[in-house]
Amino acid sequence: MPDKNTPLLRQQCLINGQWLISDTTFPVHNPANGELIAHVPKLGESATQSAIDAANAALPAWRAKSGKERSQILRRWFELIMQHQEDLAQLMTAEQGKPLTESRGEIAYAASFIEWFGEEAKRIYGDVMSHPNAGQRIMTLKQPIGVCAAITPWNFPAAMITRKVGPALAAGCTIIVKPASQTPLTALALGELAQQAGIPAGVLNIITGSGREIGDVLAASPIVRKISFTGSTETGRALMAACAPTIKKLSLELGGNAPFIVFADADLDAAVAGAIASKFRNAGQTCVCANRFLIASEVYDEFATKFTKAIGNLNVGYGDQSHTQIGPLIDTQAIEKVEAHIADALARGAHIRLGGARHALGGTFFTPTLLTEVPPAALINHEETFGPVAALVRFEHEAEAIALANNTEYGLAAYLYTRDLARTFRVAEAIEAGMVGINTGLISNEVAPFGGIKQSGMGREGSKYGIEEYSTLKYLCL
Numbered sequence: 277m278p279d280k281n282t283p284l285l286r287q288q289c290l291i292n293g294q295w296l297i298s299d300t301t302f303p304v305h306n307p308a309n310g311e312l313i314a315h316v317p318k319l320g321e322s323a324t325q326s327a328i329d330a331a332n333a334a335l336p337a338w339r340a341k342s343g344k345e346r347s348q349i350l351r352r353w354f355e356l357i358m359q360h361q362e363d364l365a366q367l368m369t370a371e372q373g374k375p376l377t378e379s380r381g382e383i384a385y386a387a388s389f390i391e392w393f394g395e396e397a398k399r400i401y402g403d404v405m406s407h408p409n410a411g412q413r414i415m416t417l418k419q420p421i422g423v424c425a426a427i428t429p430w431n432f433p434a435a436m437i438t439r440k441v442g443p444a445l446a447a448g449c450t451i452i453v454k455p456a457s458q459t460p461l462t463a464l465a466l467g468e469l470a471q472q473a474g475i476p477a478g479v480l481n482i483i484t485g486s487g488r489e490i491g492d493v494l495a496a497s498p499i500v501r502k503i504s505f506t507g508s509t510e511t512g513r514a515l516m517a518a519c520a521p522t523i524k525k526l527s528l529e530l531g532g533n534a535p536f537i538v539f540a541d542a543d544l545d546a547a548v549a550g551a552i553a554s555k556f557r558n559a560g561q562t563c564v565c566a567n568r569f570l571i572a573s574e575v576y577d578e579f580a581t582k583f584t585k586a587i588g589n590l591n592v593g594y595g596d597q598s599h600t601q602i603g604p605l606i607d608t609q610a611i612e613k614v615e616a617h618i619a620d621a622l623a624r625g626a627h628i629r630l631g632g633a634r635h636a637l638g639g640t641f642f643t644p645t646l647l648t649e650v651p652p653a654a655l656i657n658h659e660e661t662f663g664p665v666a667a668l669v670r671f672e673h674e675a676e677a678i679a680l681a682n683n684t685e686y687g688l689a690a691y692l693y694t695r696d697l698a699r700t701f702r703v704a705e706a707i708e709a710g711m712v713g714i715n716t717g718l719i720s721n722e723v724a725p726f727g728g729i730k731q732s733g734m735g736r737e738g739s740k741y742g743i744e745e746y747s748t749l750k751y752l753c754l
């Protein structure tokens with residue numbers, strides 16, 4: 277439970293530099309014990325419109341600042357986030373459930389986007405091209421795209437916001453953020469620190485309420501020139517359609533079904549360590565979590581034995597207890613999806629090697645689970661599970677592994693473990709994914725381009741490519 281007196285616990289929304297309440301609110305609960313933490317405003321169409329107007333009014337002055345000025349403000353925000361790392365982490369664990377060590381890590385990760393993009397604000401370059409005719413001169417400018425909106429999910433309540441707001445503000449855009457309704461408090465706390473850092477009124481607005489209602493207003497607005505969304509593929513599709521009439525630029529970071537391939541020549545201990553990190557971080561609730569483990573037949577039994585032991589050692593518990601490695605799932609729907617995937621795999625002939633049921637702690641705690649001999653047709657090999665369930669699939673040769681890996685509508689992350697350099701490149705190039713972890717289960721950081729292909733979305737976040745998403749290219753012909 278966060279300290280009720282912490283100045284970071286905000287129960288109002290931030291529009292045009294003002295903290296606003298509303299007549300209607302909705303509750304925020306701790307997923308670990310159902311406890312009520314706070315109420316936040318349930319804003320609708322008119323408040324969303326006010327936020328859009330505020331962002332639009334703030335745009336000219338923010339856009340006109342030099343990159344260096346924007347950089348200095350973002351640097352102050354970064355420093356404030358890091359100074360309040362512990363308070364923010366406590367708040368995050370209370371509303372999201374993840375272990376405190378992971379919350380602290382996420383705050384540092386979230387802050388790194390503000391630091392990185394603040395530095396990049398000074399380095400936005402256009403070009404001068406060699407001219408085709410002596411009388412012409414040809415050049416390009418990179419300009420901020422304008423008013424942007426970010427719609428973010430509950431699994432990373434801080435980082436999914438800063439990964440969008442950092443590059444937007446650095447590029448000279450203003451923004452409206454709609455955080456997930458399960459985890460608005462971390463977002464609002466970041467807003468409080470943004471105010472303290474001197475981010476001008478209207479440059480960053482944070483509004484809470486129904487995703488569909490607010491999303492529809494943002495999507496329909498001709499003033500909003502770009503929406504960056506992280507969430508389910510289903511919602512991404514709906515949002516893309518809603519943005520079509522205004523031809524809005526979109527970044528979509530959607531679902532995944534990451535394959536984790538272990539070849540016979542892999543270092544199996546390293547593969548098990550990577551598998552644990554990739555599968556069980558945030559209790560399996562990340563879009564880059566390995567969803568299916570494709571294991572070479574020669575090492576299948578040995579990998580399964582080692583993996584079983586490692587999973588069995590994971591501590592399930594409340595996020596605020598120091599030994600906890602696996603917290604609760606976000607809600608009952610999440611646990612029902614996990615159960616459906618397990619039941620489907622078993623009905624198709626898979627075996628339970630470990631776990632398979634709700635945890636003795638009750639609520640939305642689920643026991644880390646290992647399924648073996650999961651047939652390729654099982655739901656878990658095609659849909660995102662978003663829970664602490666690992667599914668092992670056996671393969672005989674490299675071409676089969678690649679075909680299995682690519683047999684999905686998704687294309688976000690993939691992982692492979694091998695010590696053969698030629699195979700590393702062959703497989704990494706053949707895999708249909710936006711990101712490939714090679715002998716590692718952790719790939720996310722601020723300097724790398726994060727994003728997917730196929731129905732996992734479009735656009736990249738983080739890295740020099742992340743800021744491009746918030747700029748437009750203007751061509752000048754003299």
Ligand code: ADP
Pocket residue numbers: 427428429430431454455456457486487488489490491492506507508509511512514515
């Ligand atoms: P998940 O809850 O699985 O992360 P969702 O796609 O349902 O994925 O939610 C992600 C974010 O999208 C949340 O902030 C949610 O409120 C918002 N959202 C939900 N439905 C819509 C919609 N129709 N239009 C825009 N945003 C939406």
